[in-house]
Amino acid sequence: MSAVQDQENIVIVGAGPVGLTLAIDLAARGVKCVVLEMRAENAPAHPKCNTVSARSMEIFRRFGIADEIRQQGLPADYPCDVVYATRYTRNELGRLPIPSWSERFSGRGHDAGWPTDEPPHRVSQLFLEPVLRAKAASVPHIELRYETELLSLEQDNNQVTLVTRDVASGSENTLRASYVIGCDGGRSVVRHEIGVPLEGDDNLGRIKSIFLKSDSLKEKEQLAPAWMTWVINAEQAGTMVALDGKELFLCHCRIPADVSFDGFDPVEGVCGVTGVDFDFEILAEEDWIARRLVAKKYGKGRVYLAGDAAHNWLPFAGFGMNAGIEDAITLSWRLAAINNGWASEELLASYEAERRPVGEQVSRAAMHLAQNQAPPEIPAALEDDTEEGAGLRAFVGAALVERDGPQFNPIGLNFGVPYEGSDVIISDDEEPPEFGIDLYTPSTVPGCRVPHLIFPDGSSLYDQLGPEFTLIRKNKSLDITIFTKAAQRQGMPLEVLDIPLGDQMPYDRELVLVRPDQRIAWRGDSVPADVGTLIEQVCGVFA
Template sequence: MARDEVLQADVLVVGAGPVGLTLAMDLAGRGVKVAIAEIRRYAEPPNVKCNHVAARTMERFRRLGVAQKVRAAGLPPDHSNDVVFRTSVCGTELTRIPIPGRAERYTSREGPDTWWPTPEPPHRINQLFLEPILLEHAAALPGIQLLNRTQVTSFVQDAEGVEAVALDLDTGEERQIHARYLVGCDGGSSSVRKSIGAKLEGTPVIQRVQSTYIRAPGLLERIPGKPAWSYYSVNPRRCGTVFAIDGHTTWLVHNHLNVDEPEFDSIDRDWSIRQILGVDDRFEYEVISKEDWVGRRLVATRFRDRRVFIAGDAAHLWVPYAGYGMNAGIADALHLSWLLGARLQGWGEEALLAAYEAERQPITEQVSQFAMDHAQKMMKARRAVPANIEADDADGARARAEVGEEAYALNVQQFCCAGLNFGYYYEGSPIIAADGEAPPPYSMGDFTPSTVPGCRAPHFWLNDGRSLYDAFGPGYTLLRLKAEADIAPLVEAARQRRVPLQVVELAGEPAPEAYRHALLLCREDQHVAWRGDAAPADALVLIDRLRGAAG
């Protein structure tokens, strides 16, 4: 294509991080033509940020065909994913949260997160390893055009689409991009968010973290006991967190600054790292990069302006407890993808797109509050570390036992966060048919499986060995749990409106007790849209609501 020709796309995605790449992959699977503008060079390594892919994200990676590629990367197969609390990384162990490594992830039944009802448990992997897998997969898909070293500098929109101006950062040349829709996945300083007049509101600073990516070949052999994925250092001098990145020599060290340490350089970095690791001045390590960050609780005032949307860090920023920064962004992307896909395929009405902000904004508000509450409790715990926690006497032993017990109770919910994965629900949505029953409450760590419209359809394994979700179709899926229930009205209504509808027969299948109705209509994102013991009197009215045509 000549540089002066207008590039045509159905959707222009700004930003090729995990959120933007997942959005593009999912859209491409729906036959949508996608252009991705990214300021970095192709395969340029990302920052060392996210360390955790949540179960809900892995479920969708399964559907996109990348779950096994992702699970095969990261820490070595036999490397424990445990979270351990110590007086220092090389010090005395206080408590341990057991989490299986990837070699045992599907088979282990020991530990606080192995009971989860899902075909894809979570996976601990740093973004350094995750993003290249998503990039390679996306680049190979037909319908996706990657525009590296390209910055979207401006755009205008009208009733027909979005006209964007993109700058080639290497040549200085500009090009025009025309798209039906534009999605900003361009991070916390999002230019797309600013362009649509959205503002981040909430708590701008909860805590500052002096973070350092290091290479320390001699550290692993110094750590006593079974290795772990994450180490919490708890002593009166410095409290911090250390993540194993490659399982051998590279580590990410988070030094949690205190309230009286307002600047990243207000505390000696090398001294802090050594106090957290529990090593003296003779220990050698190399600083690969400084990854300092500010913990916040900010949610955008709007997620959309007509044909322009924002997702991920562009829409919300919070302290990454429970690992739900990137994962919440990917949930945004996949939610938006099926809405845009429905619209671009012609069966969804324009009003369907209003469900994105109506559903996702309240969820991000909920998750950010969970994260903020946990952050405040962790800050309080760090301020209360006993002065004698390292003492080699009975009082020191008692102090270590008490701190260990409190640390386990507080943190098992964030590292084994079933509630955040499976408990959240969409309430008051314009495209969900509520039936008067309230969704069950959930916490960070716990939830109650439910088929209340808006909740995630509870997972179970079919008699033929498939996951229930493997049987879901690309639009809506009608689950029939009683063979005598008449589904003809719903099937016909969907046919008339050209709504993709997959029928799954579940009579005789081992469905959980939560499945109390004969029929359930589920969305592709696994959330229940409607349920009943018989088809509604006017099935067309229901189908029209689900495709954004009600009223």
């Protein structure tokens, strides 16, 4: 018999980066939530993800933790270059220069010049997650329940009932919630419980990820330091990631088609990728299958999915965890608006309409990057210490740098994926700009991310946006009284931001309505006659 606890408002299953981001953002909007996590409070995170995207860093800036995150991981002067080599320790084929975090704002490097206050940051989830945990523990409205396993859930029209187990004692408890959000990863119990399948391409390759510690590997390195090294050879391909610039590494070993996970020797794999025999300690291993899978639905009833629970694809361009973080932000303001009484529950239906197409688009982009990177055939003489070998290395390296460059300059994946077909975005006649992995055209077309601006005094537009809706007005003399009164009648929080832009592109409309997730909900040159209906629509209230 399980003990019955009081009903909670929102229960989040999973205290990884996605679940913690959702909890922190809900708390900032005054909404209480309970976070269930199977691991212990002091359990180290696995270094699965090793890039925090610019878009995620913008979100963390709003949380007040971007500077702290930027100082985690690699030393301040450690280059974040991407290298291609035949082995981790020798035969460099090519290099994409990316500066250290202390020089990130220098304007130099392969991915320099992005229109944001927060460029991407190369840091492992190993170091990111503790910052998010500490932030979540420090703010009101969040209850973190570690060592709590979700066993089952069921729902009706009014609530969700969860059965959980205390990992330490084995005792079971029953918990009730208004909404449940599954942020519990690729093997999501939440997704399984609501019966939502994954769709897409399965079994695209097999990888063994080995988290290791060695104080002797750096002594054997012959190449200049780099954050990530892609290893291409005919024997053992893989990737090495420097986690702390000293003794912690993550090695992804590609497993041959005729070898099972159990039959693959991780020690031989690491030595094959590095090209040397050395002393190291394996701290953790993880077997995973490369996939391109997206949940058929992002929610059912009062239960919703975010992060790897909703999508699972190859971690190219660093957009597994980061897509999940934007899932969380897209979902959190909706839940808060409903909780705080100024939006309809129908607003939640648009979460899937906005984020699932993004999951499909980004997953296909990641698969394209993976296919584009792999050389069709590895020359037998690639590692030979001969003139032929040197020529082959130069040729293969140049091709890799050219083909794989977009993966490490994914400005379009960060800023250029619009929301289309959403009932709570008021579209106009203009189409959003063309999408490209490394292509971004700032635009105020509804559904796009609001374009970044730096004002003459050095301040940032993003730092001046309100926490909920913001109406950007170019001409202060334009009367918007009817607009603000319509928002007041709905109870929708609205701040007005007057910015003297003149005819500056891309702000080619007098008014731009920005949502809490920094997406554009509407734009126009005057207050529309049916502004009340407009306000209701962006809040999910339909006649």
